[in-house]
Amino acid sequence: MTDLPEFYFRIRDNGAAMFRVSTENRQKRIEMHEIAVINIRNGNIRPHGNHVLSRNEQDAIDTWVAERRVTLAARDIDDIHRSVEHLNKTAHWAQSRASDADLEAVTDRLLMAMHDLRSVLVRKKADRIGRASKD
Incomplete structure (x- = not known):
């Protein structure tokens, strides 16, 4: 079996839910325990229930947020380039078809x-x- 990541981020609008991944049980099943909710727009991090985030968890969140912002910025600029292409295609459509x-x-x-x-x-x-x- 491949090594599983320590944390899993379930993408959602404006951020993600963060889970700790574990197979420390008798059946060796993968379990995911929610530990935080992250809002990427306002930077708000809410630990789940009474959970207190460790330094390792906070570092993982900071890394994920930085990487996610890069991904979203790249998607934004790609969308703009696609919009230019769509405008060109729209002009051709309007003129020819x-x-x-x-x-x-x-x-x-x-x-x-x-x-x-x-x-x-x-x-x-x-x-x-x-x-x-x-x-």
């Missing part, structure tokens, strides 16, 4: 979303240029 009814169904929503995005991007770019000129 969309019917009048198709365009009527999506044009206003697309235009509003693109206007909103453009406004944010232009404002953010102006802020970056403004900061760079002060340096």
